[in-house]
Amino acid sequence: MAIANKLTTLMPAFGAPTEYVTLLSQNCPINTTTSFALTGFINYVRTGRVRYKTQAAQTASQTTGVVITGTDGTNTVTLYADAVTRVAANFIDFLYSFISEFNLTTVTVAVTLANVGSAQTLDLEITGNP
Secondary structure (H helix, E strand, O other), X not given: OOOOXXXXXXXHHHOOOOEEEXXXXXXXXOOEEEEEEEEOOOXXXXXXXXXXXXXXXXXXXXXXXXXXXXXXXXXXXXXXXXXXXXXXOOOOEEEEEEEEEXXXXXXXXXXXXXXXXXXXXXXXXXXXXX
């Protein structure tokens, strides 16, 4: 499923983003943590927004944790972290804002799924500015 309402059009007030990267239709299996690296920026980013959404509500699997980190290749910073168990079989559409002192070249979203059922399919996108 393509992202219809892109961050670049929804959030122009956060500064016209110079960087935009997506990872679409990513498989996220249950009972494990899966990391997705958003990289390939033309420049580094220091501020931005990360969006994580599920393409379909799975019957029983549930998100039990999200950790977002950024790296400049040497230093790593945690931009967001939780260990909250969400309701099973719900669609998820999260938006996280961040600011960092580092010149981030990669932002990684780690998602933990638990329970039974099938894997989820995720879409991720990031907008950012130096």
